[in-house]
Each structure stands twice: as structure tokens, then as C-alpha cells.
Amino acid sequence: MTEVAIVGLGIHPFGRSPELTGLEQGAVAARAALADAGTDFKAMQFAFGGSQDGGNADSLVNLLGLTGLQFTNIWNGCATGGSSLNAAYSAIRSGQYDMGLVVGFDKHARGAFNPQPRDWGLDDWYGETGLMLTTQYFAMKIQRYMHDHGISRDTLVRVAEKAFRNGSITPTAWRQTALSWEEIEHAPMVSEPLNKYMFCSPAEGGCALVLCRADMAQQFTSRPVLLKSAVVRSRHYGSFEVFSPSQAPTVAPSPTVTASQAAFEFAGIGPEDVDVAQLQDTEVGAEIMHMAENGFCAHGDQEHWLREGVTEINGRLPVNTDGGCLANGEPVGASGLRQVYEICHQLRGSAGARQVPNNPKVGYTHVYGAPGISGVNILAV
Amino acid sequence: MADQLPLHPGLFSWPSKRPELLGSRCLECGEHAFPSQDSCRACGSEQTEIVGLGHSGTLWTWTVQSFMPKSPYLTDETPETFRPYGVGYVELPCGLKVESRLRENSPDSLAIGLDMELEIIPVRCNDEGTQLMTFQFCAAEVS
Known part of the structure; x- marks a missing residue:
């Protein structure tokens, strides 16, 4: 069976772009990815795209060209990008198509998301009484995790510190100002133990990738990146998830654990083979928990990993080298693809000031989102 | 017309001497x-x-909601009168962990493992002036 290569990378800077719609930011990213691959939209046989608040992704054909291609809209929460990539992976692996585009974009209103209970199978009382906030869930999950695994507040601060430091050398990031340990520690509290600088915010941006059969890749780039696995998994009974009025007595592994294990199995490698990773960091606790849930360390090891700088750009396993969601914000439709964009640049050796020095061969991306869904991609050169 | 009604039917037994x-x-x-x-x-x-x-359990995890949530939160409060509230999962005797507002709203008064008790509290008034009631947990009195 043919392998799948990523041959074009495009992004529209994340943050706030009042002059452009979400769709237009998607078009900017798509054109950049096509130009990066030295090709054009007419050569695309398929596209998968997604956006939460930016409109129907397939409206992009009005901007990119009405070529008649198969364009499928994907909507899967925070795993939208992962699901689009998974669909593209399958379309090429199966032999149905040779080449296509994956694109995601978004443009969210300022402030936290305001989900509606009915959309999540819940009754209105749950939202009306003030329980339907993702910030509360993240705070409660890391609170319990800190209790169970001996994670200190210092480690929470260090994750944010790293994110903004990496964001400060990422030209397309939203937050490009490094923050000191003290500035982070003394920020206003949002939901104990997490404060203002420990959460990412909804934002805007676009990201796109051109994929093709690996045996065609050299036509488009001298530095193709192979997509070794693209896995999406949903939750099991008992996993501790957002928007849950009750949780089962026994805590089951999260969908991240099952997605990660499946992705490693498909790729035929293990966590020890990964040189650079992107782990969903909608808040600092998520990055900490996801280090262990993806198999990179034991629960509790994060405490000394952060202290020793293991996940810094020059560390043994650099994590979120572009500042992750914390520094880039989260335009939901584009966020998962940004992770893949960054890893591809790291594997190509074209990540500029944030290039990891360990000559990376294997990269890893992970998203996690409501109501308990996870997407993992493994990439290699 | 009743002065008080449950915000949503079927969540708790009430009115009752010992609601559960x-x-x-x-x-x-x-x-x-x-x-x-x-x-x-x-x-x-x-x-x-x-x-x-x-009607009782132990606190499994917790946080504090420090700012007034936007919609779908529905309240008679204003940002000025809003009081932070605790939120937690309380582990019940059957093992189920139920998410709930907590009366305690400061980190100093909340800890994993705390014994908790159910109480029924007003959330807001509807258009007819009826108080709508919901459940929350509070730290159990030490006897």
C-alpha cells in the first residue's frame, strides 16, 4: 500500500485579523500550502476542511476556484484537523486519490466559548447553574492529577513560561512576548489552580497542508514528510471528560491513551523514537497530563522533566516548539493542523529560530477536545 | 402557585426532610x-x-468559579453582586462522582477527601416570581 507524504505547508498567522474573514484566512493558508508544493488548486483531486465559526469550509472553492473537486466538510470539535488529516490519509492510502488538500480555519468571538447544553445532549439546568465551563473541567482535572501524582504549582508555571518563550520566536504566533515566572504566577486566578496565563484563548487563523502519494512527492518538494499514522479515537465509559454531570466510579484511560497507542502501533515505533512533539495544551495542565497519556513519561515524572528542561527546544523531547495553543490561541478548525505544520517544519529543518538541534527524524502531534475525542499523527522523514 | 419549584424535575427528591x-x-x-x-x-x-x-459523599476534585460566567449561565446576579462559587465532583456511596456547585468558595476551605453534604438552594426567580431551586454540596458539619 502506498505511503502518504505531506508536500506543502501553509499558514495564516494566528491571533486577531479584523480585516479578514475566517474563510479568507483559510484561503491564504491554502494558497500558501499550494505555492509551497509548487502546484495549484486545479491539481487537487480532493479536499477535506473544517471550521467551527468561520463558515462552511467548502465555500473556499469560491475563492480558490470552482474546479469540481470532491470537497468534504469535516466537523469534529478540537479534533477537526486530525479528522480531516485522517480522511486524507485514508483517501490516498486506499488508492482512491493521488493528491489533495487539507485545510482548517476559524474566527471566534472574543472570550471563552459559550457552549449550549442541548448541543451536548444535556438539559438546560446544567448550563444555567454555572457548570458548563471548559475552564472548570480543566481546573478540576489537573487539581486531581496534582493530588494523585505529586505535581507542584511550579510545574504549571514552567509550562506557561516555556510556551510564551517559544511563542516569542514564532513569527506566526499570537502571543509573541515572553513572560517571567513571576508574571505568570501572579496573574489573576481564573479557576483554581489555573490563572489567566495558564489558559489558551479562542482565536483566529488558518492552516493548510498538501498531501500526495509518497512515490510522487519528489515532484513537489525535496523535503517530503511522511504521514505514518493518523488516528482519531473517542472516549470510553469512565474516562474523565468535559461536560459530564457525573463520572463513573472507575476512571478509564482517556481517548488520548487509546489514540496514542493505536498511532504508535500503526507506525511500528514507540514513544522513545519521537524527537519532537506537539501536545494539546489548551491549558498548562493539559500539556502536563498529555506528556504521560501519550506515553512519553510516567505519571509524576513531569515534575522533574519540566525542572530539567527536557521539553525545551534544546531538550531531549522538545514539546510545543511554536508555543502551542497557549501562545497561538485556538482557532478550533485550524489548531490541529498548526501542530502538524510546525512538526513538518521541524522535520524539514526549516523552523528558523525555534529549530530543534537534535536533527529530528520522527515527530508527533496530539489534539484532545470535547466531549472526549483525541487525534494523534506520527510524522517522519 | 408555589413559592419554590425545582429548576429541573427529577434531579433530587424535594421537598423532603432529607433531600437526596x-x-x-x-x-x-x-x-x-x-x-x-x-x-x-x-x-x-x-x-x-x-x-x-x-445525600452525602466525599470531595473528589474541586475548583472555584471566580468570575461570573456568560450564557448559558442564567442568574439574577450582576457582575457586581456575583459571588464566586465552588465546583467539584463529589464521590457518592455508590461510587458515582457527581458534578456540583459547592457552598465553599475559597481554596482554603476546600480539599480533596472532604466530607460533603447535599443542600437544596435557590438559583434565581422565574418571571412569575417563583424561586427556582437546585442542589449543591457543602462541607459536612463535624459532629
């Missing part, structure tokens, strides 16, 4: 759910019964 949470239990696999469900989220069975879940 109401949930469902699967007749096939025995797993509990809150709020009650007609089908079991563990095994998919459609055979469930309504059961009392008790």
Missing part, C-alpha cells in the same frame, strides 16, 4: 448515572430504574 440526589441504575450491568438516563451509558441497555443516590 436521584439517578438511574442499570438493571443489566448495575452502573449508576446522574442525571437518570433511560439507557445505560456503560452497556447500552434500555432497562434502567430510578434510584436514590444519597
